[in-house]
Amino acid sequence: MNCTAYDWLGAHIIDDGQTSGTRFAVWAPNAKEVCVVSDRNGWKHGAFYLNSSDSGVWSGFVPGMEAGEAYKYSIRMQSGEIIEKSDPYAFYAEIPPKTASIIYDLDTYQWSDDSWMNERRQRNWFSAPINVYEVHLGSWKRPGDDRKYFSYRELADRLIEYASDMGFTHLQLMPITEFPFDGSWGYQSTGYFAPTSRYGTPIDFMSFVNRCHQAGIGVLIDWVPGHFPTDGHGLGQFDGTSLYEHQDSRLGFHPDWNTYIFNYGRTEVRDFLLSSARFWCEKYHVDGLRVDAVASMLYLDYSREAEEWIPNKYGGRENLEAIQFLKDFNTSLHGEFPGILTIAEESTAWPAVSRPVYDGGLGFSLKWDMGWMNDTLKYMQLDPIHRRHHQNQLSFRSLYAFTENFMLPLSHDEVVHGKRSLISQMPGDQWQQFANLRLLLGYQGTTPGKQLLFMGGEFGQWTEWNHDAQLDWSLLEFDTHGGVKRFVHDLNHLVIKHPALHELDHQPEGFSWIQADDAANSVYVFARYSSEGKEALIIVMNMTPVPREGYRVGVPRSGFYKELLNSDAKLYGGTDVGNGGGVESEPTPMHGMADSIQLTLPPLGMLIMRAEPTRKETSTTEKA
Structure with a gap:
């Protein structure tokens, strides 16, 4: 290579x-x-x-x-x-x-991010907090003058401070590799080594990344090796022949996107793509690449009828050249740039996507959990009166939650093409919609996996994302939207602060159901643990608009349980139903445990309860 x-x-x-x-x-x-x-x-x-x-x-x-x-x-x-x-x-x-x-x-350009880069090489991101803010640079905010876009440097002045204050650990930028058509959002690239000039020069983008690192924020970029556009100035038919693509359209053309498919078996093409991936890590210090549409690369029959594809040499549907390319991609990047992340958007049940190549996997760091996204949104879209009939729609994930290193995406794909914004997908009156949105975001932040949220979701934008306009920031003038933003802020900072919410995201020891079968009340209760059980958090979700008093929950240890977060707090736009800051456990058996706590569950609300350390545990911690 x-x-x-x-x-x-x-x-x-x-x-x-x-x-x-x-x-x-x-x-x-x-x-x-x-x-x-x-x-x-x-x-x-x-x-x-x-x-x-x-x-x-x-x-x-x-x-x-x-x-x-x-x-x-x-x-x-x-x-x-x-x-x-x-x-x-x-x-x-x-x-x-x-x-x-x-x-x-x-x-x-003179970089000044040595501290970040040195620390990154030592960082184990699997046990570290990751809260990703997905951003389209051209429509996050726009200048009020005659210009269409802010520059990379102007965005750095605004976006970095915002993301840092909100508790986002990483920015994931929708494709910034040069592209001809705004409506493709960058997913049809013609410049695999050039940041788009829409927002400034390459050095401007270097400055953006450098300043992110100085602020302690990682930068992930979308990278699209799955297809490329047919624009005349691009890679297609580059010297008059099918150079980068297959000549046979059954191998070299995507019917879904009307784009060419790279010939992954050709040495020069593979080197081109591997060089592009390395380039962004070396020259621009990016902290990871999210690979778009991996499923379309893995399967020769992806979105094709029987006569529209050619089997591999063994008669199968797997794209053997693409599989080897992805393994080479991950092996080379992880070997040369310790601490970077490679993330797969892979929508099928392909095994071991985020397992090492030497162990038979594709070698990605993380895989988007599209099943979690689909099941969770379908459940949350239900009128609460019907949720009792779909109790296993959320609990089902525990059957596969640790088969991959998952990232939980609520991405741009969920708020376009007529799907509506996240809050507009929530049922009920306006109060219920906001409560449901806080509940959705709270569930995302506390269930095992790393989180990704697309811009606008953090304050409940009503309208679908439009790449031709900035987000509707004026909504923050309303307490309801400001409340969602405050909730996401506090939730993100809790994920960062509390090891139980990030340390064992990809290990079953970090999670256990306490109550997953209470369909009659549509209540879920689960525990999150840090390594060696040093910290225990109890998460309780009431998926109905009915407050529940005296709800008893089994707990793994006795003592005082502090209410760390209540999505129904007045501060967030809720009704302020809660537990006065916390409750003491009682020696009453429940859920197979010797002790339990009795809670008041807020309507359409989530509680995060922390088992406070005993005097003995506190003393031991202080000595350590």
């Missing part, structure tokens, strides 16, 4: 004191001629010819060309026809709808 192809392919500035200009190199093995076209030659084929090699790479030096100049490759195909292509390895591109590449020097 060659994972550093960006060091010699593409446009590289040369200035040795005697000679200055730019060296160009592009892979186009079936071309008859390749020229660099720019303002310097009127964008016409016939000057600045590149030389071919046996490897299919055309290269050459153009004196005088310097950083900031736009260029393309003019390629004469075997038919004699000339086509113009952007540089697949370009570091920067013109602002769409323009499509030329731009010469850029990435080595002029």
Whole structure:
């Protein structure tokens, strides 16, 4: 594998004191001629010819060309026809709808995030708190002037402080690799080595990442190796032949997205993608890549009828080349960049997605739990009167919760294409909708797994996400929306503060059901534990709008149980039904335990109760 192809392919500035200009190199093995076209030659084929090699790479030096100049490759195909292509390895591109590449020097930025990077290498993210805020940079907030977008640096001024205050540990950016069409949200990329110029320069984006790290926030980016668009300046039919894609449309074309599929079995294509992945970790210090649409890569028959796909050499439906590519991707990144995260959006039951390659897995750090998302939203969308008939819809997850290292997503996909916003999906009157939303977010934050929330969900935006407009921040003028935001703030900080809510997210020792079968009352009770049982939290969820007094819950140890969080608190927009700060356990057996606590359950509410340490435990902790 060659994972550093960006060091010699593409446009590289040369200035040795005697000679200055730019060296160009592009892979186009079936071309008859390749020229660099720019303002310097009127964008016409016939000057600045590149030389071919046996490897299919055309290269050459153009004196005088310097950083900031736009260029393309003019390629004469075997038919004699000339086509113009952007540089697949370009570091920067013109602002769409323009499509030329731009010469850029990435080595002029001075990073100052050594502390973060050194700590990251030692960090075990599986036992650390992870609260991810998924963001579309173009529509989180927009300037009030004539500009369409804030710059990377302006976003850093606003977004980092907000995310940090809210208790988000990571930002996950929807694709920032250059893309031509705003409506694709970046998921149809044409620039696998270039941050989109919509928000500024590559160095502006480096500054954004650097400042996130200085504030203690990780940066994850969406990365899309599953398909690429058919735009004429892009990778498709690059030298007049199917170079990056399969020639046969049954292998090389996605019917769902009208896009090409990479030929993962071709060495140069695999090196291109592996180099792109490494590039973002090396040059931009990103802390992880979330890989989109992994299922579409794994299955040859993905979204196809019987006659529309070709089986593998064994007659099966698995894409063997894509599987090997994903294993190589994870092995190389984790080996070279300890502490980064690779996250799979994989919507099927493919086994061992987040298990090491040496143990038969694909090697991802985390996998999105799409089953949790679907089951939970379907349950929460039910009128509470019907929830008693669907009690196992939430408890079912415990059958598979620890088969993978799961991330629990409430992502952009859940609030687009007519699905409505999260709060608009909640049943009942407005009070019930807000209570249900707090309950949903509380359940997400306390059940085993790492959390991801799409922007706007943290304050209950009413309307569906629209990439052409900023979030409706004016809603925070209302106490109801402000209450949801305060709840998410406090919940996130609890997840960070309390080891029981993050330390054993991927281990069954960190979780146990106390009561999962009370369908008559639609109540769930479970416990979360830190390592060696040092901390125990009891989570109680009342899924109906009926307060329940005197509800007895078995507890694993005797003592005082402090009410850490109550989603029905007046501060959050609730009715303030609760337990006066906490309750003392009683030696009354319940749920198979010797002790129990008697609670008042708030309507459509969640309680987080902490078993307070005894004097002996406190003394031991202080000595340690």
